[in-house]
Amino acid sequence: MKKIMRNVVGAVGIDLRLLGMIGALVLLWIVFDLSTGGRFMTPRNLFNLSVQTASVAVMSTGMVFVIVTRHIDLSVGALLGFIGMVMGTLQLNILPEYLGFGHWSIWMITAVAGLLLGTIIGAFQGWIIGYLTVPAFIVTLGGLLVWRGAAWWVTQGQTVAPLDSTFRMLGGGVEGTLGAQLSWLVGMVATIAAVVTMVLARRRKSSHGFKVKPLWAEYAQGGIVTLFILGYVVIMNAYPLPKGAAKRYAEAEGIEYPADGLFISHGIAIPVIILLVVAIVMTVVAQKTRFGRYVFATGGNPDAAELSGINTRMLTVKVFALMGALTAIAAVIASARLGAVGNDLGVLDELRVIAAAVIGGTALSGGIGTIYGAIIGAVIMQSLQSGMAMVGVDAPLQSIVVGVVLVLAVFIDIVYRRRAGV
Amino acid sequence: MNKQTPLIEMKNIELAFGGVKAVNDVSVDLYPGEVVGVLGHNGAGKSTLIKVLSGAYKADAGEIFVNGEKATINNPRDARAYNIETIYQTLALADNLDAASNLFLGREIVNKFGMVDDDAMEAETRKIMQRLNPNFTNFKSPVSALSGGQRQSVAITRAVYFNARILIMDEPTAALGPQETAMVAELINQLKAEGIGIFLISHDIHDVMELCDRISVMKNGKLVGTENVADVTDDEILSMIILGKKPTKSN
Incomplete structure (x- = not known):
């Protein structure tokens, strides 16, 4: 059983430490959710x-x-x-x-x-x-x-x-948030970019004749990434603006504020977008530039x-x-x-x-x-x-x-x- | 044989650390297709001398000529620009990186966007390893996970890959088993045949007798003498190293 697990992990090429950290985070969230x-x-x-x-x-x-x-x-x-x-x-x-x-x-x-x-x-x-x-x-x-x-x-x-x-x-x-529509757009772009990056990397590897991961592993990984990105957008869009802000929004847009309230999504917050950009840039710097290579060397x-x-x-x-x-x-x-x-x-x-x-x-x-x-x-x-x-x-x-x-x-x-x- | 221009001439090199003269007025030279052994006890100054050539140290005085022209070597980059490559005793590998990253360290292959192309570097590494050490298969792990011989292979490959004209090998077989030592010997002969000049730093008299054409012996920072290996016996070399005594020319 252990061996099978190891083979699966090896085939998918998952970073075990990453898995461990995400596991710890999820556990933490569940414990806090239950106790609150x-x-x-x-x-x-x-x-x-x-x-x-x-x-x-x-x-x-x-x-x-x-x-x-x-x-x-x-x-x-x-x-x-x-x-x-x-x-x-x-x-x-x-x-x-x-x-x-x-x-x-x-x-x-x-x-x-x-x-x-x-x-x-x-x-x-x-x-x-x-x-x-x-x-x-x-x-x-x-x-x-x-x-x-x-x-x-x-x-x-x-x-x-x-x-x-x-x-x-x-x-x-x-x-300072993107709102529902822009959040969806960002989510879509991020998903497409992630999938395209994966496809290109696989092509480059096979063009050199290297061993590539089995296709199902690629699909699984792509699926998880997509689910994660779009899931985050759904959650952020499910958080409505408070009453006062919704009223102001309605006024600005020229809509009448309905008596039973108005559901306007927050969407993804701008600092999170900044973090996302920083994370991508820094990852590219670390893995794909000479500077990054020299930092690690x-x-x-x-x-x-x-x-x-x-x-x-x-x-x-x-x-x-x-x-x-x-x-x-x-x-x-x-x-x-x-x-x-x-x-x-x-x-x-x-x-x-x-x-x-x-x-x-x-x-x-x-x-x-x-x-x-x-x-x-x-x-x-x-x-x-x-x-x-x-x-x-x-x-x-x-x-x-x-x-x-x-x-x-x-x-x-x-x-x-x-x-x-x- | 010595009618050609020497690949390397180091003239009257001096280098002191604090008050200690590690290298004191030493001159050596190296011709194409030749292996010159640099011998001496620990602390004789042989590694220091050779590090002046590889750019790790800067000499206080003296001149270096490459192909008859005066060369300025202030750092390892300069030495590499003269096609001087070094295999250090410590191997000088970044243990946390894989074989390809180490092989190309400082000279990465980049794509048209200036991004490091790991796949291309791995492909090149596989190609050259196929030639130099076909048993080497571990291209993904950091080199800290490799055996001593495999690590040595990476260090040697790195020196050979970039069209070295002059190769400096600092105790290349010190950490190796008999089989791997034989591999290094074979490689040295192969490189020699290609016209590359090699400085070989070693303790091992047998290595030296077998591989070198000439030897330069150092003691206490000074050059004892340079001899053709064919003209001297083991004992004479030993007395040069230990006593600092030049062989008598009577034989």
């Missing part, structure tokens, strides 16, 4: 969960590269706060002076400025690590203090609010990478610049979601991000890690936290549980690796 009397697995909660996960998940994809190259970045939470503060000040206190309040381009200029700032700061930290050879732990520990302090300095500790209304859409509030054996002619110092700068850019994207999502930037924005996020990457199978010894793993890790972390909050677990106990789960997850991963011999 069915309140956990509702469209509303799953919508909130996906929006809450987006910011940390975006950063965790970059943290995979950082950890794979045997570094660490402790500064992402503070950097997120600082970039958020700068973007908030820029769009509320500086840009309106020149463009007028509520100008259409404010959100774009702000986001681009944030992205530039994050990339430059990340590259600077990477330069200290790569060229001045100060350990990443120290540089980013310093960064944590520096950027948190700098964030306070930008406004002398004042909260910046309310943010530009277009900018706020990037955080996925009531306005350097993590596996820095000396070998150097001897192969890879400029590992410049690589370090690029990895941290990328981390900085992703932190800026996360800062956009996090600040837009709250509609305001306070001093506590991003506090302890560095630990959530590192935990997500590590739960997702990224090895601190370097060379091993996946983008999808980190994202699932982020979903697991967020599910644990919001699930426990819904069940009514005390805050101190929540952090105890999260801490234990983190250690346990890494232990299981180590045992798995030893058994699988990878």
